[in-house]
Amino acid sequence: MSATIPGPDGRPRCRWCAAAPEFMPYHDSEWGFPVDDDHRLFEKLCLEGFQSGLSWRTILAKRENFRSAFLGFDFDCIARFMDADIERLLQDPGIVRHRGKIAAVxxxxxxxxxxxxxxxxxxxxxxxxxxxxxxLSPPQTASVSAASIAMSKDLKKRGWSFVGPTTVFAFMQAMGLINDHAEGCVIRDKAAAARATFRRPTSIKRI
Incomplete structure (x- = not known):
């Protein structure tokens, strides 16, 4: 089976785009492009946690609701949430109402x-x-990697939850830490170009 399908313009895209009509614009404009915005990175880690046991289509359809419920994923604001806020969010039909996942955010x-x-x-x-x-493994042949295992272990050691290695790997794919677009996908070269010019953020911590 081919790793690509024809897109609406006749050019090849990753096969997973065929699963839902809303996947195509997400694939073409977001997935695999490097991100250095803290709120977007935090949002994606949280949404990947919510996806656990569900489909990305479910989460993507509710993404704007999640953004509203969690104040644009501004973690400085969310950090002030209390038990009453968790109970309030459990009554919000626009998001996934899972106590453990909400508390994890x-x-x-x-x-x-x-x-x-x-x-x-x-x-x-x-x-x-x-x-x-x-x-790196060949595109879309893995669901976990040494890097995602390392990041998952470190986050868990720091007290984070719902950040298993598979969740972190999906996060890395989406946020451009790897270019996992299929060989032949028209977006693969665009993502590669974006990664080539992307200025990696540096830590204040001396390693």
Whole structure:
């Protein structure tokens, strides 16, 4: 089976785009392009956690609702959420009403604040785990990697939750830490070009 399908313009795209009509614009404009914005990175880690046991289509359809419920994934604001806020969110039909996952966002927001104090930004921390080209598997042949395992273990050690290695790998794919677009996908070269000119954020921490 081919790893690509024809897009609406007749050019090839990753096969997974065929699963839902809303996947195509997400694939073409977001997935695999490098991100250094702390709120977007935190959002994606949270949404990947919510996706656990569900489909990305479900989460993507509710993404704007999640953004509203979690104040644009501003972790400084979310860190101030109390038990009453968790109970309120459990009544919100626009999001996935899972107590553990909602509580994890609040917990992780507080730990994100700690990371920013230590590293200067969440982006600086995340991009320290960008794998070398020699460590990569062929596109879309893996669901976990040495880099995602390492980042998952480190986040868990810091107190984060719902950040298993598979969740972190999906996060890395989406946020451009790797270019996992299929060979032949018309967006693969665009993502590669974006990664080539992307300025990796640096940590204030001396390693």
């Amino acid at each position: 609040v917990n992780n927001a507080r730990h994100a604040q700690e990371l920013v104090k230590q590293e200067g930004s969440l982006a600086a921390y995340v991009w320290r785990f960008e794998p070398k080209a020699s460590e």
